[in-house]
Amino acid sequence: MWPSTCSKKVRICLAEKHLDWESRAIQADDKVEEHLEPWFVELNPNAVVPVLDHNGNIIVESCVILEYLEDVYPGMRLRPADPVARSQMRYWLDRSESVLHKNINVLSHNRLMARFLGQLSLEEKLARAARPPRIGARTERLRRYEHGVSAEEEELAEAILAECLDDMERLLAGQPWLAGEEYSLADIAMVPFFQRFEVNQLDGLVDWARRPAVGDWYARICERPAYDEGMALAEAQ
């Protein structure tokens, strides 16, 4: 799952902190779903990537991993000292998960998954839907495999994302980074989703004439060497 957006957050952070790390790529395609294998579920009962193994300590959830890395390797500071800025950082960490990830997931289904699911028989689809260990993931798979994602659901997801980007625009018109004056984990957690907007051709979300401050913020992050390294653009495409 090299192109996984949640893993990109973690890789950008590792690159910013110049940490050495070893990649363990998880295979996920139409035949194999290695993240659903018992050995992986043992590591992460949610059966999703990324997972960090640090000296045998297993850390899951991308935003939790970001804060863990900051706790253990505070050298290149990515969490503001000021409590107000820090609370702002955590607000955007939450947005990255509860708004960006949640809704890009809805919008990716028809664009990425539906084509490949169309090649499976009903039996194969039902078997695939029953695989995840969590009931929520099984139910969601089944619902999507049976009914797909409707145009209304897509419209709502895009509108929710646009609303969140409007909030970013207002904020970034008055400060350089999401948590204030310092580049932080908040920027790292949000930025990989913008590549997903581009890849999914969600033009309204990457129209910088409409949101110039967000466009400027995105360009400033793209210029950082850690962005290219973390996104691993060549490998992901």
Ligand SMILES: N[C@@H](CCC(=O)N[C@@H](CS)C(=O)NCC(=O)O)C(=O)O
């Ligand atoms: N909240 C989790 C979400 C992780 C997640 O959904 N990862 C995706 C890739 S970005 C995944 O493993 N998907 C596999 C699946 O849902 O079966 C995090 O931020 O770590």
